[in-house]
Amino acid sequence: MVKITWLGHSFFHIKTMSTDILIDPWLSNPLFPSGYRLDKYDVIIVTHAHGDHIGESVSLLKKNKNAKIVCIYEVGLALEKQGISSSQIIAGNIGGPIHTHISDVKVVFTPATHSSEYGVATGAIIITPDKTVYHAGDTGITADMSIYAEIYKPDIFLVPIGGHYTMDPLQAAYAVRLVKPRIAIPMHYGSFPVLYGKPEDFEKLTREIAAGTEVRILRPGETIEV
Numbered sequence: 456m457v458k459i460t461w462l463g464h465s466f467f468h469i470k471t472m473s474t475d476i477l478i479d480p481w482l483s484n485p486l487f488p489s490g491y492r493l494d495k496y497d498v499i500i501v502t503h504a505h506g507d508h509i510g511e512s513v514s515l516l517k518k519n520k521n522a523k524i525v526c527i528y529e530v531g532l533a534l535e536k537q538g539i540s541s542s543q544i545i546a547g548n549i550g551g552p553i554h555t556h557i558s559d560v561k562v563v564f565t566p567a568t569h570s571s572e573y574g575v576a577t578g579a580i581i582i583t584p585d586k587t588v589y590h591a592g593d594t595g596i597t598a599d600m601s602i603y604a605e606i607y608k609p610d611i612f613l614v615p616i617g618g619h620y621t622m623d624p625l626q627a628a629y630a631v632r633l634v635k636p637r638i639a640i641p642m643h644y645g646s647f648p649v650l651y652g653k654p655e656d657f658e659k660l661t662r663e664i665a666a667g668t669e670v671r672i673l674r675p676g677e678t679i680e681v
């Protein structure tokens with residue numbers, strides 16, 4: 456069983472039996488639920504070097520020296536320049552399964568059709584002893600999703616739907632069809648006016664295009680157990 460909490464934009468808190476994982480921790484995003492307490496976090500995963508995804512990673516790593524960050528190689532170099540110890544950085548690259556050596560959590564960065572200030576833009580497949588979660592990062596639809604999904608069979612798919620910079624609800628529903636998860640959760644919408652995609656449209660289109668996957672629309676701060 457894993458608990459997944461949406462904290463606005465692309466920021467999720469994933470809790471396994473023993474490990475707390477934060478992905479794309481942008482604490483100051485407009486939808487971050489005020490009062491949400493981040494008391495425990497062991498692993499931070501960042502999909503790419505844009506401010507709305509790196510977020511407050513540096514201050515989180517400085518605050519908790521036991522936490523480690525999993526990121527793309529060049530993001531790791533940039534973090535070292537900002538004073539983060541190399542012992543806290545697990546830097547890898549797209550495709551190579553990364554063993555965090557923390558409660559057997561593994562991360563596979565996937566290709567994303569997007570840009571990044573440095574390094575490359577990615578999604579991340581997070582493999583825990585119980586469930587596998589695929590966070591698509593910021594991306595347009597891409598055929599790569601099929602092969603990664605075939606190999607790792609994600610249970611839960613976190614999928615951007617806002618459009619303009621990423622997939623819109625239509626592309627996102629097709630992405631669900633490629634990935635075939637049990638549950639899909641929309642993200643990267645509602646935070647800025649330019650992100651026009653609506654979760655209700657994504658849910659409706661997924662029902663038509665990718666029947667068999669359940670869409671769960673979370674409120675910021677809401678948790679589901681899978």
Ligand SMILES: [Zn+2]
Pocket residue numbers: 505507508593620643
């Ligand atoms: Zn973004």
